[in-house]
Amino acid sequence: AQSVTQPDIHITVSEGASLELRCNYSYGATPYLFWYVQSPGQGLQLLLKYFSGDTLVQGIKGFEAEFKRSQSSFNLRKPSVHWSDAAEYFCAVGARNNNDMRFGAGTRLTVKP
Amino acid sequence: ETGVTQSPTHLIKTRGQQVTLRCSSQSGHNTVSWYQQALGQGPQFIFQYYREEENGRGNFPPRFSGLQFPNYSSELNVNALELDDSALYLCASSSSGGQVETQYFGPGTRLLVL
Numbered sequence: 001a002q003s004v005t006q007p008d009i010h011i012t013v014s015e016g017a018s019l020e021l022r023c024n025y026s027y028g029a030t031p032y033l034f035w036y037v038q039s040p041g042q043g044l045q046l047l048l049k050y051f052s053g054d055t056l057v058q059g060i061k062g063f064e065a066e067f068k069r070s071q072s073s074f075n076l077r078k079p080s081v082h083w084s085d086a087a088e089y090f091c092a093v094g095a096r097n098n099n100d101m102r103f104g105a106g107t108r109l110t111v112k113p
Numbered sequence: 114e115t116g117v118t119q120s121p122t123h124l125i126k127t128r129g130q131q132v133t134l135r136c137s138s139q140s141g142h143n144t145v146s147w148y149q150q151a152l153g154q155g156p157q158f159i160f161q162y163y164r165e166e167e168n169g170r171g172n173f174p175p176r177f178s179g180l181q182f183p184n185y186s187s188e189l190n191v192n193a194l195e196l197d198d199s200a201l202y203l204c205a206s207s208s209s210g211g212q213v214e215t216q217y218f219g220p221g222t223r224l225l226v227l
Contacts, residue, residue: 042220043219044203049215095169099161099163101158105154106153106155
């Protein structure tokens with residue numbers, strides 16, 4: 001069965017510092033991987049996605065993620081965090097047609113001034 | 114181009130009642146998926162509708178049902194509400210049920226069951 005684990009419930013970083021959010025997945029076939037961000041009281045916004053090809057994918061807002069099949073990981077990174085990046089981040093793995101997408105429990109990011 | 118909209122934004126019901134939540138998909142999208150997000154958790158997939166037919170279902174009981182209309186808008190119906198049904202309900206639309214497509218999420222409906 002497919003599943004996603006986000007080991008870090010809450011992360012605090014200083015503004016301008018680098019960020020890495022961890023995501024490990026379990027999936028029996030080719031994984032389709034996503035990172036979403038959710039601000040308080042809002043829906044989810046797609047940051048980036050990986051389907052195939054280059055294992056380093058670029059997303060919006062300066063985020064990138066690297067797919068490592070050998071480690072079953074899809075970690076999200078940003079070189080310099082801005083105060084506006086404070087939010088909840090969700091990693092997800094999906095089937096080809098999105099009809100059974102599984103989300104992790106999320107990582108809450110706090111940004112210190 | 115309008116995004117995904119959901120109504121109502123908030124709802125309070127009592128245990129045993131029934132509720133209907135609505136979702137208007139983004140223009141040009143023919144697939145709608147529904148998710149339940151309990152407080153402090155990630156979204157859980159309820160089901161997906163593609164061209165008015167159910168196209169996949171998560172681990173939710175039959176009292177969770179849905180519809181998709183010819184204009185691709187959708188409804189989620191929950192019967193016999195339980196306290197644990199209190200959650201944020203999200204819908205997401207995409208442009209095809211047969212390929213991997215980006216889903217666009219609405220802002221959600223927050224349901225409180227007392």
